[in-house]
Amino acid sequence: xxxxxxxxxxxxxxxxxxxxxxxxxxxxxxxxxxxxxxxxxxxxxxxxxxxxxxxxxxxxxxxxxxxxxxxxxxxxxxxxxxxxxxxxxxxxxxxxxxxxxxxxxxxxxxxxxxxxxxxxxxxxxxxxxxxxxxxxxxxxxxxxxxxxxxxxxxxxxxxxxxxxxxxxxxxxxxxxxxxxxxxxxxxxxxxxxxxxxxxxxxxxxxxxxxxxxxxxxxxxxxxxxxxxxxxxxxxxxxxxxxxxxxxxxxxxxxxxxxxxxxxxxxxxxxxxxxxxxxxxxxxxxxxxxxxxxxxxxxxxxxxxxxxxxxxxxxxxxxxxxxxxxxxxxxxxxxxxxxxxxxxxxxxxxxxxxxxxxxxxxxxxxxxxxxxxxxxxxxxxxxxxxxxxxxxxxxxxxxxxxxxxxxxxxxxxxxxxxxxxxxxxxxxxxxxxxxxxxxxxxxxxxxxxxxxxxxxxxxxxxxxxxxxxxxxxxxxxxxxxxxxxxxxxxxxxxxx
Amino acid sequence: xxxxxxxxxxxxxxxxxxxxxxxxxxxxxxxxxxxxxxxxxxxxxxxxxxxxxxxxxxxxxxxxxxxxxxxxxxxxxxxxxxxxxxxxxxxxxxxxxxxxxxxxxxxxxxxxxxxxxxxxxxxxxxxxxxxxxxxxxxxxxxxxxxxxxxxxxxxxxxxxxxxxxxxxxxxxxxxxxxxxxxxxxxxxxxxxxxxxxxxxxxxxxxxxxxxxxxxxxxxxxxxxxxxxxxxxxxxxxxxxxxxxxxxxxxxxxxxxxxxxxxxxxxxxxxxxxxxxxxxxxxxxxxxxxxxxxxxxxxxxxxxxxxxxxxxxxxxxxxxxxxxxxxxxxxxxxxxxxxxxxxxxxxxxxxxxxxxxxxxxxxxxxxxxxxxxxxxxxxxxxxxxxxxxxxxxxxxxxxxxxxxxxxxxxxxxxxxxxxxxxxxxxxxxxxxxxxxxxxxxxxxxxxxxxxxxxxxxxxxxxxxxxxxxxxxxxxxxxxxxxxxxxxxxxxxxxxx
Numbered sequence: 001x002x003x004x005x006x007x008x009x010x011x012x013x014x015x016x017x018x019x020x021x022x023x024x025x026x027x028x029x030x031x032x033x034x035x036x037x038x039x040x041x042x043x044x045x046x047x048x049x050x051x052x053x054x055x056x057x058x059x060x061x062x063x064x065x066x067x068x069x070x071x072x073x074x075x076x077x078x079x080x081x082x083x084x085x086x087x088x089x090x091x092x093x094x095x096x097x098x099x100x101x102x103x104x105x106x107x108x109x110x111x112x113x114x115x116x117x118x119x120x121x122x123x124x125x126x127x128x129x130x131x132x133x134x135x136x137x138x139x140x141x142x143x144x145x146x147x148x149x150x151x152x153x154x155x156x157x158x159x160x161x162x163x164x165x166x167x168x169x170x171x172x173x174x175x176x177x178x179x180x181x182x183x184x185x186x187x188x189x190x191x192x193x194x195x196x197x198x199x200x201x202x203x204x205x206x207x208x209x210x211x212x213x214x215x216x217x218x219x220x221x222x223x224x225x226x227x228x229x230x231x232x233x234x235x236x237x238x239x240x241x242x243x244x245x246x247x248x249x250x251x252x253x254x255x256x257x258x259x260x261x262x263x264x265x266x267x268x269x270x271x272x273x274x275x276x277x278x279x280x281x282x283x284x285x286x287x288x289x290x291x292x293x294x295x296x297x298x299x300x301x302x303x304x305x306x307x308x309x310x311x312x313x314x315x316x317x318x319x320x321x322x323x324x325x326x327x328x329x330x331x332x333x334x335x336x337x338x339x340x341x342x343x344x345x346x347x348x349x350x351x352x353x354x355x356x357x358x359x360x361x362x363x364x365x366x367x368x369x370x371x372x373x374x375x376x377x378x379x380x381x382x383x384x385x386x387x388x389x390x391x392x393x394x395x396x397x398x399x400x401x402x403x404x405x406x407x408x409x410x411x412x413x414x415x416x417x418x419x420x421x422x423x424x425x426x427x428x429x430x431x432x433x434x435x436x437x438x439x440x441x442x443x444x445x446x447x448x449x450x451x452x453x454x455x456x457x458x459x460x461x462x463x464x465x466x467x468x469x470x471x472x473x474x475x476x477x478x479x480x481x482x483x484x485x486x487x488x489x490x491x492x493x494x495x
Numbered sequence: 496x497x498x499x500x501x502x503x504x505x506x507x508x509x510x511x512x513x514x515x516x517x518x519x520x521x522x523x524x525x526x527x528x529x530x531x532x533x534x535x536x537x538x539x540x541x542x543x544x545x546x547x548x549x550x551x552x553x554x555x556x557x558x559x560x561x562x563x564x565x566x567x568x569x570x571x572x573x574x575x576x577x578x579x580x581x582x583x584x585x586x587x588x589x590x591x592x593x594x595x596x597x598x599x600x601x602x603x604x605x606x607x608x609x610x611x612x613x614x615x616x617x618x619x620x621x622x623x624x625x626x627x628x629x630x631x632x633x634x635x636x637x638x639x640x641x642x643x644x645x646x647x648x649x650x651x652x653x654x655x656x657x658x659x660x661x662x663x664x665x666x667x668x669x670x671x672x673x674x675x676x677x678x679x680x681x682x683x684x685x686x687x688x689x690x691x692x693x694x695x696x697x698x699x700x701x702x703x704x705x706x707x708x709x710x711x712x713x714x715x716x717x718x719x720x721x722x723x724x725x726x727x728x729x730x731x732x733x734x735x736x737x738x739x740x741x742x743x744x745x746x747x748x749x750x751x752x753x754x755x756x757x758x759x760x761x762x763x764x765x766x767x768x769x770x771x772x773x774x775x776x777x778x779x780x781x782x783x784x785x786x787x788x789x790x791x792x793x794x795x796x797x798x799x800x801x802x803x804x805x806x807x808x809x810x811x812x813x814x815x816x817x818x819x820x821x822x823x824x825x826x827x828x829x830x831x832x833x834x835x836x837x838x839x840x841x842x843x844x845x846x847x848x849x850x851x852x853x854x855x856x857x858x859x860x861x862x863x864x865x866x867x868x869x870x871x872x873x874x875x876x877x878x879x880x881x882x883x884x885x886x887x888x889x890x891x892x893x894x895x896x897x898x899x900x901x902x903x904x905x906x907x908x909x910x911x912x913x914x915x916x917x918x919x920x921x922x923x924x925x926x927x928x929x930x931x932x933x934x935x936x937x938x939x940x941x942x943x944x945x946x947x948x949x950x951x952x953x954x955x956x957x958x959x960x961x962x963x964x965x966x967x968x969x970x971x972x973x974x975x976x977x978x979x980x981x982x983x984x985x986x987x988x989x990x
């Protein structure tokens with residue numbers, strides 16, 4: 001792969017002059033189309049060896065295009081807000097919105113490759129990282145992101161010459177550090193491991209382009225041309241984004257329904273008398289309060305997700321938990337319509353932005369599961385979008401868990417009769433009327449479809465790190481005690 | 496002030512039980528009104544001595560109300576992302592949007608008071624800090640924020656007893672640290688300085704409420720009642736927010752126009768031949784590139800603001816600067832319509848969020864000055880809103896400057912004829928057509944009003960730390976060289 005980029009690619013000055021102004025005008029046009037439509041974002045990864053002209057090329061592209069619509073990010077050492085969250089959090093927060101171009105120096109490839117070069121990780125770790133990257137990039141692509149990855153390459157000889165030349169010049173010698181030479185010692189190992197990583201992650205929806213880094217004209221022309229072609233091709237596509245059928249093979253449209261009886265089999269007749277409830281609740285709340293003060297709790301954070309039919313008692317169950325918590329430690333995120341900043345990003349962005357720091361709780365009142373529940377049933381999301389969401393969600397939760405996240409997912413199950421009774425009660429009670437809307441009655445008509453969707457969701461997203469807890473909630477006392485008790489059990493098990 | 500809160504205020508259990516459920520229901524209603532209308536945010540500061548029940552009270556309020564619409568923030572040590580920006584940045588990012596309640600533990604009062612208690616600052620510093628706080632809170636209030644400030648107080652004797660009691664109980668002794676006792680030694684000094692600070696900052700639009708902290712029932716009932724009354728009164732107000740006439744005296748509606756000739760006096764006939772331009776530009780760009788690599792530059796950040804009539808050449812001047820910069824170090828923020836998340840916040844929030852870390856540039860293509868230019872002339876902002884914006888902006892820029900910010904503000908001045916010529920040129924050039932819209936032609940009709948507004952803006956907001964640079968820009972070469980040269984001069988002067 002890299003050998004092909006050691007052939008001394010050069011673009012003669014004259015040829016460069018001839019194409020430059022046309023290329024610039026075309027790029028500006030393409031960028032204008034992009035920002036006018038605001039249909040998709042462009043993410044460009046800039047990677048490769050030191051001295052191969054990454055910075056110069058990006059600076060030149062910024063000069064050629066309208067820099068107001070380009071966001072350039074460099075990822076050096078993570079800040080402490082970043083270090084405290086899953087490694088991908090810093091990349092999520094840097095994603096450009098639709099209509100903009102994001103240029104990322106350093107990326108999700110940096111750490112896996114460097115760790116392997118310096119043997120801080122084992123071969124299997126790299127395989128796993130690359131597998132995760134493939135899934136992440138697939139998710140971006142499926143969500144409509146135009147993703148281009150450039151690797152700037154230099155042969156060993158050329159890199160040595162280049163570093164020496166930079167060092168010899170008074171104007172540029174500040175750019176060469178001891179670290180660069182330290183890395184250069186490992187050139188061969190870098191070569192092998194990077195090439196391998198690139199081969200394993202060059203896919204049609206997120207292709208690598210290897211750029212020979214010795215000739216400045218060749219470099220920028222190559223990147224500019226690749227970017228232009230990709231933007232033009234994408235702009236011509238009639239539909240992009242989560243509901244578009246991707247150009248590559250789709251997962252099965254409607255997977256065979258499995259476990260549709262997992263909810264039906266729940267025993268909804270379980271009850272708990274008021275008196276036992278009061279005693280038990282006080283006990284569990286005290287237990288929870290103490291658990292959150294355990295010194296080891298600071299190495300974790302809790303993500304609790306509440307799903308269930310309307311009036312299943314999500315709010316009440318949440319309040320029984322937060323009553324035991326210090327208000328400074330938790331945040332409840334009620335999921336309503338996305339803001340326009342959220343709509344301009346891949347689906348999971350709006351959930352990533354609330355991932356808590358360690359020692360904290362984030363409680364989602366409804367969640368990312370909306371995509372495979374309400375969006376599926378009400379057809380806001382097309383089958384390609386919701387059917388791939390299961391694995392995207394599993395990947396997301398796995399990252400949270402690996403970072404010390406304690407993930408609790410509750411499905412509160414009530415019967416259809418119980419829901420009717422609760423709706424009617426709400427309509428009778430003055431200060432609860434706002435809790436019942438026409439939409440609730442409409443959703444109720446699709447009860448069976450919601451139950452099917454929920455059962456499939458539970459089957460496909462119950463994992464060891466992030467299992468679903470199914471809560472029979474016809475009796476509120478019983479439901480609330482089960483929720484808080486299982487939360488305590490889980491935290492206790494992790495400390 | 497504090498003496499009145501050492502009288503042993505108590506709410507008997509029976510009385511508390513009697514009012515509790517009504518208070519809860521009323522608070523829920525008020526909160527529901529707030530979140531339904533989304534007309535204004537509520538900011539509650541929770542301050543005062545240790546052991547006075549701040550945490551318990553806030554936890555109880557969260558339990559009484561709908562915690563999904565309350566954001567509670569505690570300000571401990573700043574993160575490194577916060578430390579690198581002006582001290583107020585962390586509070587701006589924690590402000591709740593309209594329709595929500597933000598409870599802030601610790602606030603902009605904490606550092607000024609503690610610094611003075613431990614004599615890390617002089618009396619004059621505290622006076623200055625409190626003056627800035629008054630202006631900041633006035634700005635919030637004028638922008639429609641309902642601001643309530645609670646100070647939890649305990650007499651010296653009661654605080655000692657309370658800390659001892661907490662320490663004696665196995666369930667609570669983790670809450671008392673050596674730091675609490677260290678602070679207690681300074682009780683008298685804290686008392687005096689806090690009381691003084693409160694007296695100086697209790698104003699009708701941001702009143703302090705002192706809460707005697709010994710009786711749990713009294714505490715929560717007092718805060719709840721104060722909050723409820725304030726929310727009800729505000730909800731009844733027909734208009735809130737930046738365009739509402741505030742209940743207190745307004746600044747003069749239309750200040751006497753001063754310096755309307757500052758723009759008229761500019762010599763627009765200045766030119767620079769193409770050849771001199773090329774030489775000079777290369778020179779200044781190299782100078783700028785070197786300046787940004789000066790080790791001392793890392794203690795500063797650059798905020799550059801570009802204003803001027805349509806087609807004055809803002810974009811071109813910006814690109815001549817960014818061409819000399821590493822793309823990783825700058826961000827250009829083109830100011831367009833605010834997003835809905837921005838609209839839900841006080842006016843300056845959308846600019847605060849982009850304040851750069853040290854060593855970086857943020858370039859605003861149009862800026863916060865929109866309020867006193869386009870919003871004033873096109874009447875998007877009413878006189879109360881834009882006439883107070885001058886001093887709000889001066890305060891904002893002063894904070895930036897004090898944090899090492901190098902603030903450059905450019906007004907690019909062209910003649911009316913030159914604008915016409917440029918509009919016509921744009922309409923002729925295919926790939927510039929998108930740069931000229933009907934709105935541009937409409938704005939042109941109000942040329943004289945824009946010039947008056949610009950002159951007043953320059954007069955009122957040219958300060959020592961953030962002066963305006965007036966740029967005759969009929970000749971693009973001349974204008975661009977003046978912009979980049981003055982930027983270099985300024986940075987050089989700061990290093």
